[in-house]
Amino acid sequence: MLFPGVVKHTKDASDRFPVLLIGKSNGRGLLMEDNLHEVAKVMGVNERDVSALSKIPFEGNMMNPWGDEFPGVFRTLGLTPHKTVLDIPCGQGGVSVHLAREYGVTVDGYDLVRGFVEKANEHAASCRVRELCEYHVGDIRAALGKGKEYDLLLWSAPPHIWENYKRTIENLRRCVKHGGYLVIADAYLYSDEHKATYPDYETLSETVEAFTEFGDRVVQRHDYRDALWAKNYRTDKEAVEAAIENAESLEERESLMRYLEELTESESADIECLGLYLAVLQIQKM
Numbered sequence: 228m229l230f231p232g233v234v235k236h237t238k239d240a241s242d243r244f245p246v247l248l249i250g251k252s253n254g255r256g257l258l259m260e261d262n263l264h265e266v267a268k269v270m271g272v273n274e275r276d277v278s279a280l281s282k283i284p285f286e287g288n289m290m291n292p293w294g295d296e297f298p299g300v301f302r303t304l305g306l307t308p309h310k311t312v313l314d315i316p317c318g319q320g321g322v323s324v325h326l327a328r329e330y331g332v333t334v335d336g337y338d339l340v341r342g343f344v345e346k347a348n349e350h351a352a353s354c355r356v357r358e359l360c361e362y363h364v365g366d367i368r369a370a371l372g373k374g375k376e377y378d379l380l381l382w383s384a385p386p387h388i389w390e391n392y393k394r395t396i397e398n399l400r401r402c403v404k405h406g407g408y409l410v411i412a413d414a415y416l417y418s419d420e421h422k423a424t425y426p427d428y429e430t431l432s433e434t435v436e437a438f439t440e441f442g443d444r445v446v447q448r449h450d451y452r453d454a455l456w457a458k459n460y461r462t463d464k465e466a467v468e469a470a471i472e473n474a475e476s477l478e479e480r481e482s483l484m485r486y487l488e489e490l491t492e493s494e495s496a497d498i499e500c501l502g503l504y505l506a507v508l509q510i511q512k513m
């Protein structure tokens with residue numbers, strides 16, 4: 228689910244949208260449709276199938292492979308009530324609702340897909356942390372543009388919307404306080420030879436080089452290589468199958484069936500080309 232399908236859709240999307248649509252507006256802020264291709268790309272679906280994805284009951288509302296790894300990573304970050312978290316993109320809220328529940332932190336989350344955002348707010352309510360969590364429909368860039376600084380920024384299973392990881396860190400760190408943390412959970416290329424298949428991804432050494440480019444400290448780094456893919460694909464496929472069973476229309480069912488096919492197709496390419504990592508940077512601004 229995460230990154231799968233990138234193989235097919237990256238080419239379509241980047242051919243059609245070579246320039247980022249930052250700031251395009253209908254007078255009320257960024258239009259969701261403007262950057263829907265980014266959602267389609269990171270989720271590995273066609274744009275027409277995106278809305279059906281919000282019907283998928285992802286395990287723990289996590290749309291990423293690191294669900295079992297996050298708790299250990301968060302434990303050492305000094306999280307306490309009143310600390311603030313920015314979750315972009317928040318998806319269905321699984322990661323940050325866990326933080327609100329476990330540590331009492333306050334969460335702002337943004338995602339382009341309204342159905343995901345609704346699920347995130349419902350998840351917070353069902354975990355009795357709704358008063359701590361506010362999930363909004365919005366573009367990542369618009370959220371960063373608000374200029375608020377947080378104690379922790381979550382960047383989990385994100386779209387690759389900037390040209391490389393250096394630009395990504397440069398943009399994200401602006402919204403983290405001095406001494407605060409940037410948690411990155413993403414994938415890297417095993418070798419440059421896979422760049423043709425995954426043009427938006429970099430090797431681990433390129434990615435790690437970007438982490439220290441602005442003087443920040445790398446306080447945790449975990450390289451899982453391919454260890455998390457199998458469980459991720461198994462649980463995602465089960466969740467999609469459950470959504471197919473409960474589909475409310477033929478159109479929705481067909482969208483979900485296409486997504487299931489995409490998952491099956493992308494699995495071997497992901498395992499062959501992409502390793503998974505988690506890193507925590509402590510941001511240094513002085």
Ligand SMILES: C[S@@+](CC[C@H](N)C(=O)[O-])C[C@H]1O[C@@H](n2cnc3c(N)ncnc32)[C@H](O)[C@@H]1O
Binds near residue numbers: 318322340386
């Ligand atoms: C693989 S999911 C990860 C969600 C969440 N971070 C998690 O770990 O469960 C990727 C998310 O990125 C969102 N997304 C993609 N492009 C976006 C953008 N430009 N602004 C906001 N959200 C975006 C998608 O809608 C999707 O929810």
